[in-house]
Amino acid sequence: MFDGLTGDLIKAELRARNVYTSSQVVRFIGATLKMYSEQYPTISRFVRRDGGFANPKVHKLVEENNVFYAIRLKVNATLYKGREKWI
Incomplete structure (x- = not known):
């Protein structure tokens, strides 16, 4: 987990190579998000994630x-089906 503005490392964890990337992601980021929410309640927080982390448990956690x-x-x-409606 990295800070998007500074690029600083916030948290890292090794996992077995046969474990899917998003396995245990809620546990991994949950405590950090809660801590930032409690310590800095007035700042906006943003999370950027790839498709591997697009699951309902993570959506619920960030919301x-x-x-x-x-x-x-x-x-x-x-994703491309019906895109002409957006352009």
Whole structure:
């Protein structure tokens, strides 16, 4: 986990190579998000994550801690379906 403005490392954890990237992500980031929410209640917090972390448990965690988030999804046909409506 890195600070997006400074690039400073906030937290790191080694995992077995056969464990999916987002396994235990709620446990990993939950305490940090809660601590930032309690210590800095008036600042805006943002989380950027890739598609591997786009799951309901993570959505619930960030929303409960009043954290804004963006998700980078891989390009796929479903995302492009109907895109002409957006452009």
